Amino acid sequence: MNFNPFLEKPKKLESEVMSWKDLSPKPYDKNEVDPYTRVRCILMNGTEYEAVWSKHHFNRHCEDNDARRMVGAIRNMEQQQQKLISGLKPLDEDLLETTIGYEQLAVDLTAILAARAKDKHVKDALDFALLEDFDHLYRYANLLESDFGEHAEKYVGDYTEIMPGRPTIAHHRHPYDNIKNPICNKKADPITKLDVSIITAAEQQTMNYYMNLGQFYRNKMGRELYTEIAMVEEEHVSQYGSLIDPTCSMCEDMLMHEYIESYLYFSMLNDETDKNIKKIWEMLFNQELTHLHEALKMLRKYEKKDWMDVIPGGVYPELISFHSNKDYVRGILGKTVTLTADREKYVDVKKLADDANFFKYQNKVNKKPAEEAGHVVIEKHIQRFGEDYRVQDKEHPVKLLRDRKEDNFTLGRTK
Numbered sequence: 001m002n003f004n005p006f007l008e009k010p011k012k013l014e015s016e017v018m019s020w021k022d023l024s025p026k027p028y029d030k031n032e033v034d035p036y037t038r039v040r041c042i043l044m045n046g047t048e049y050e051a052v053w054s055k056h057h058f059n060r061h062c063e064d065n066d067a068r069r070m071v072g073a074i075r076n077m078e079q080q081q082q083k084l085i086s087g088l089k090p091l092d093e094d095l096l097e098t099t100i101g102y103e104q105l106a107v108d109l110t111a112i113l114a115a116r117a118k119d120k121h122v123k124d125a126l127d128f129a130l131l132e133d134f135d136h137l138y139r140y141a142n143l144l145e146s147d148f149g150e151h152a153e154k155y156v157g158d159y160t161e162i163m164p165g166r167p168t169i170a171h172h173r174h175p176y177d178n179i180k181n182p183i184c185n186k187k188a189d190p191i192t193k194l195d196v197s198i199i200t201a202a203e204q205q206t207m208n209y210y211m212n213l214g215q216f217y218r219n220k221m222g223r224e225l226y227t228e229i230a231m232v233e234e235e236h237v238s239q240y241g242s243l244i245d246p247t248c249s250m251c252e253d254m255l256m257h258e259y260i261e262s263y264l265y266f267s268m269l270n271d272e273t274d275k276n277i278k279k280i281w282e283m284l285f286n287q288e289l290t291h292l293h294e295a296l297k298m299l300r301k302y303e304k305k306d307w308m309d310v311i312p313g314g315v316y317p318e319l320i321s322f323h324s325n326k327d328y329v330r331g332i333l334g335k336t337v338t339l340t341a342d343r344e345k346y347v348d349v350k351k352l353a354d355d356a357n358f359f360k361y362q363n364k365v366n367k368k369p370a371e372e373a374g375h376v377v378i379e380k381h382i383q384r385f386g387e388d389y390r391v392q393d394k395e396h397p398v399k400l401l402r403d404r405k406e407d408n409f410t411l412g413r414t415k
Contacts (some may be wrong), residue, residue, distance in 0.1 A: 001319070002315050003266070003268075004290055004314040004315045005263075005289055005314070006292070006307045008285075008289050008309075010290040010292070010293040011286060011287075011289075013073060013077065013291075013294060015290075016077045016079070016287045017079050017080075018084070019101060023089075024087055024370055025084055025088055026276060027088050027089060027090035027091070028041070028088055028089075028090060029090065030090050030092060030093045034157070034274065035101070035156050035159055035160075036156040036271075036274050036322040037107040037273065037274045037277060038101045038155070039101060039104055039108065039322060040277075041085055041099075041277070042105050042205070043105055043109065043202055043264070043268075044085050044264065044265070044281075044284075045086055045205060046201050046202050046206070047198075047201050047260070048078050048079075048081050048261075049201070049270060050197075050200070050204060051078045051257055051258075051261055052079055052082060054254070054257050055071050055072070055075040055078070057063075058250050058253075058254060059071060060153065062250065064302075074294055074295070081287065082205065084280065085280075085286045088277065088280075091332070095216060096140065096148070096222070097146050097150075098209075099140050099151045100137070100140060100141065100144065100156065101155060102209060103133055103140060103206075104137065104155070104160050105202060105206075106133035106137075106203065106206060107130065107133050107134050107323075108160060108322055108325050109202055109381065110126050110129060110130040110133060110199060111325035111329055111332075112321075112322070112323070112325065113126055113198065114126035114127050114130060114328070114332075115325070116191060116195075116318065117191075117192070117195065118189050118191060118192055119180065119189065119192045121180070121183075122192055122243060125239055126195075126199065127336060128336070128339060128346050129203075129239065129240075130329065131332060131333060131337060132168070132171045132232060133236075134333070135164055135165030135167060135168050135171075135374075136165075136168065136229050136232070138162055138163055138319070138390070139168055139229070139374045140225070140229075141389055141391075142377050142378055142379050142388055142389045143221070143381075145161075145381065147218065147222065148380050151391075152391070153391045157342075158324070159322075160324065160325075160328050161291075161321075161330075161391055161393060162389070162390055162392070163396055164388075164396070164408070165391045166337050166339075166373035166411070167411055167413065168229065168375075168408055169366055169369060169374055169375055169406055169409045169413055170412035171235065172231065172232070172249070172362060172365045173358055173361060174357035174358075175235075177341040177342055178235045178238040178341060179238065179239075179242045179337065179343070181242075181243075181344055182242060182243055182244060182245055183243055183244065183245050184246070188245075190311065190313065191317040191318065193245070194259075194260055194263065194317065197256065197257075198260060199240050200237065200240040200241050200243075203236045203240055204241075206236075207230060207237050208228050210233055211233075214226025214227055214230055221373070223331075224234075224373035224378055225373040225374060228372065229374070235344060241359045248310075249303060251298050251302055251303050252293070252305070252309075252310045254295045255292070255295045255299050255310050255311070256310060257281075257294045257295075258291045258292040258362065261291065261292075262285060263319075264286050264320070265285035265319070266285050266316060266319065267320040268281040268285075269281040269282050269285055270321070271322060274337075290409065326393060330397045331397075333397050333398055334397040334398060337412060338350065338356055339412070340412060341351065342356065342358065350410055350415050352415070354415075369413075372409065375407050379407055382405055382406070386405070388407070390404065
């Protein structure tokens with residue numbers, strides 16, 4: 001599909017203003033909705049959050065009030081878009097039930113982007129964090145059965161397996177090891193540039209959700225699990241954010257943001273199965289076309305550049321379509337479960353020097369491994385039900401993670 005949004009005729013920005021009624025949509029039914037519809041809503045909510053905050057940063061680093069007014073006008077419309085999407089979540093969907101959707105998004109989106117990655121540096125980053133988000137889904141799913149008597153399979157459907165990944169206790173690294181080399185090449189493949197920004201926004205949304213709502217959980221064990229995983233999400237956002245090209249000007253960055261938003265809405269529109277929500281994606285896509293062209297006006301006015309200077313070709317790359325990634329995840333699990341980060345590299349934990357920052361940080365954060373929240377959640381579940389909660393099609397690809405009556409908290413963490 002050769003679709004170039006820069007060649008489309010946009011509507012006027014003023015036509016996008018929505019009423020309060022518009023911002024109160026009919027929510028999906030949590031018991032009937034396709035899991036990937038929920039996932040799309042979470043993804044686009046995070047995309048709009050990123051759009052809003054990037055423009056607040058623009059506002060704080062620009063002296064020209066005319067430019068700030070235009071950015072503010074677009075930002076206001078994107079705030080409305082975010083409120084509309086957020087309103088699609090039903091009242092009866094609990095914090096933890098929504099969390100299962102966040103982690104399914106993290107697993108399947110990351111796998112989709114990693115499978116199509118053309119830059120090895122980017123693919124390695126995606127594959128690395130994939131196993132950690134996969135493990136988070138497993139920990140939260142066990143908490144869901146322990147506290148609510150519900151099975152996460154109800155919310156992920158048959159799309160995503162639930163079983164241990166790289167154990168969460170092994171995810172805690174020294175902050176220095178989460179910084180990677182950025183993509184400083186405006187001629188880099190469009191998919192590479194888009195995917196790095198897309199996954200950063202998605203993980204940032206998860207980080208914000210956990211750090212702000214985790215302490216509203218109903219009990220101490222759950223609060224501690226959210227605290228732990230929120231710290232891992234900080235690591236993921238640092239890793240992915242460090243890949244983004246830091247040499248872009250403010251107007252170039254804004255154009256790229258709007259291009260990504262329009263691309264994602266176009267993808268969601270073509271992927272959606274819910275008729276009501278499909279109409280919403282179509283409306284928001286048309287709004288993003290307007291935002292894109294307003295950003296282009298600013299690029300031309302303030303930097304004397306055109307869209308092809310930032311996004312050569314302009315045609316949307318392959319659209320994102322959600323699908324099951326079980327085999328891909330299993331393959332990465334079997335090959336890389338013992339990897340950790342060492343500055344810009346990913347290495348097997350067994351090959352780290354004894355005085356590596358990873359071990360120093362682990363010894364401070366996990367002084368008593370048996371008391372780490374992710375491990376406690378599984379042990380409590382095993383004590384109560386006799387085994388952990390899993391949804392897997394066949395035997396786990398990693399031998400040390402097959403025992404359902406004992407949680408492994410050394411794999412990927414010790415030599």
